[in-house]
Amino acid sequence: MSKPSFADTLARMKEEFAQQLPTRLAAVEGFLQDCIARPGDGEALAQLRLALHTLAGTCGTLGQPEVGARARAAEHLVAALGERDGRTAGDFEALQPRIRALATGEAP
Amino acid sequence: MSAAGFRALVVDDDPLITALLAALLEERGYEVESATDGEAALARIEAATFQLVVTDWHMPRRDGLSLCRAIRARGAPGYVYCIMLTSSSEESSLVEAMQAGVDDFVGKPLRPAELGARLNAAERVLQLEAGLARRNHELAEAYGRLSRELELARTMQQGMLPPPAQVAGVRADWLLQASSFVGGDTLGYVPIDDHRLCFYMVDVSGHGVTAAMLAISAQHQLFGLARGRGTAMINRGTGMVEVAGALVTEFNRRAMHLAIPDAYLTLVFGLLDTRAGEAAIVHAGHPPVLFAPPGATTFEALGEGDLPIGIVADAQWEARRVAVPRGSRLVLHSDGVTECRGTGGEVYGDERLRHALARGRDLPAAELLRTLGADLAAWRGEPQFEDDVTVLVLETC
Numbered sequence: 001m002s003k004p005s006f007a008d009t010l011a012r013m014k015e016e017f018a019q020q021l022p023t024r025l026a027a028v029e030g031f032l033q034d035c036i037a038r039p040g041d042g043e044a045l046a047q048l049r050l051a052l053h054t055l056a057g058t059c060g061t062l063g064q065p066e067v068g069a070r071a072r073a074a075e076h077l078v079a080a081l082g083e084r085d086g087r088t089a090g091d092f093e094a095l096q097p098r099i100r101a102l103a104t105g106e107a108p
Numbered sequence: 109m110s111a112a113g114f115r116a117l118v119v120d121d122d123p124l125i126t127a128l129l130a131a132l133l134e135e136r137g138y139e140v141e142s143a144t145d146g147e148a149a150l151a152r153i154e155a156a157t158f159q160l161v162v163t164d165w166h167m168p169r170r171d172g173l174s175l176c177r178a179i180r181a182r183g184a185p186g187y188v189y190c191i192m193l194t195s196s197s198e199e200s201s202l203v204e205a206m207q208a209g210v211d212d213f214v215g216k217p218l219r220p221a222e223l224g225a226r227l228n229a230a231e232r233v234l235q236l237e238a239g240l241a242r243r244n245h246e247l248a249e250a251y252g253r254l255s256r257e258l259e260l261a262r263t264m265q266q267g268m269l270p271p272p273a274q275v276a277g278v279r280a281d282w283l284l285q286a287s288s289f290v291g292g293d294t295l296g297y298v299p300i301d302d303h304r305l306c307f308y309m310v311d312v313s314g315h316g317v318t319a320a321m322l323a324i325s326a327q328h329q330l331f332g333l334a335r336g337r338g339t340a341m342i343n344r345g346t347g348m349v350e351v352a353g354a355l356v357t358e359f360n361r362r363a364m365h366l367a368i369p370d371a372y373l374t375l376v377f378g379l380l381d382t383r384a385g386e387a388a389i390v391h392a393g394h395p396p397v398l399f400a401p402p403g404a405t406t407f408e409a410l411g412e413g414d415l416p417i418g419i420v421a422d423a424q425w426e427a428r429r430v431a432v433p434r435g436s437r438l439v440l441h442s443d444g445v446t447e448c449r450g451t452g453g454e455v456y457g458d459e460r461l462r463h464a465l466a467r468g469r470d471l472p473a474a475e476l477l478r479t480l481g482a483d484l485a486a487w488r489g490e491p492q493f494e495d496d497v498t499v500l501v502l503e504t505c
Contacts, residue, residue: 058125
């Protein structure tokens with residue numbers, strides 16, 4: 001059996017990603033909850049930021065550019081929070097609507 | 109351009125992206141492996157050879173920058189071309205990435221056309237590097253072959269030198285330290301009969317194979333002239349001075365016949381009659397013979413430089429007659445001895461050589477040569493000489 005072409009692989013990956021997207025968004029939401037629970041924990045913030053960064057890159061490549069753009073914007077907000085001392089749970093709670101709206105762009 | 113034969117490692121914390129990159133690279137002919145973080149990627153790089161690494165920037169455990177720094181720090185043979193996947197948030201850090209060893213960047217979201225263009229550039233570099241590596245390997249093999257052949261030539265050249273001997277009333281011994289595998293110095297002594305001896309020392313210009321071949325040719329010619337024409341002339345009653353001059357003139361004629369551009373040689377050629385206690389010596393551009401009569405501790409320089417061999421076709425040489433009573437010592441040397449540079453750049457020099465010979469005047473020739481060789485090595489301060497170091501000691505007894 002011959003190897004699939006790049007175009008075939010790209011189509012398959014886009015389909016697979018669309019199926020995985022809810023799970024990935026749920027994972028981001030989970031990292032956000034970790035940050036709300038431990039707002040001063042740099043490791044939790046780094047995980048949230050990395051998850052948004054990866055999502056942003058993958059979305060753009062695999063046919064979800066709008067989701068990617070929203071993830072990128074959220075990543076920048078999290079990065080800015082990372083620069084601040086005295087982060088509170090409220091800072092992260094304020095991000096919650098934006099994170100929950102990553103898929104649709106509409107506030108829930 | 110084909111990437112066939114190249115191995116690529118794709119590194120991204122999203123397995124969908126690594127699968128996509130792998131598909132694109134495999135379509136171009138790469139053999140591809142993948143890793144989902146920088147630490148795992150580095151472990152693969154330690155275990156296998158890759159020519160191309162396409163890596164994300166931000167990843168768990170070890171990021172792309174740190175991975176590139178680690179790749180460059182390895183210093184392993186063969187170049188690894190590193191392409192970094194970047195997003196707009198990383199654009200301000202591109203200089204830092206280049207300093208870390210990144211060769212090129214591809215923006216995220218991935219656009220296959222852009223990545224293809226970047227890979228074209230990568231493959232040009234990798235093809236050039238592969239070509240250079242192939243040629244370096246060929247050169248190393250050729251150098252190895254040449255070194256073995258030079259070593260063999262050195263063995264053959266040394267095998268043509270006469271062993272230390274007592275012949276025709278003369279004790280003869282020598283030292284020859286070649287500057288490289290083979291050198292352009294040679295020497296010989298050939299008995300004419302039981303009290304007459306022909307001796308010579310040659311220094312061919314330059315070093316290496318050409319000089320060594322000319323030295324071997326000179327050895328062959330001079331041995332033949334001494335044994336053939338020289339012996340015949342002596343036996344016919346021709347005087348040693350005339351014979352020595354005629355043989356050197358004939359040797360020059362034959363050397364000119366070889367017509368090797370820019371090649372010439374210097375020569376000391378002599379005939380020694382121990383019964384009569386005299387010698388006939390020709391200098392052809394060579395350092396003078398150093399001579400000490402019996403009981404003397406100082407050495408006198410005999411003769412002048414005169415014209416070297418192989419420069420003027422119809423040149424003629426005349427021998428100088430020298431009284432050589434029994435118990436005399438004659439020392440022939442190449443300019444590699446007196447021009448031997450020490451650690452401070454100063455040459456060993458004529459005076460230092462004469463002092464060394466004077467100090468060893470009462471030593472047997474073999475012991476004198478061993479002492480002189482050690483003195484020169486200490487003066488030089490390193491095992492390799494710049495020029496061949498050759499000394500021939502003749503002692504009438």
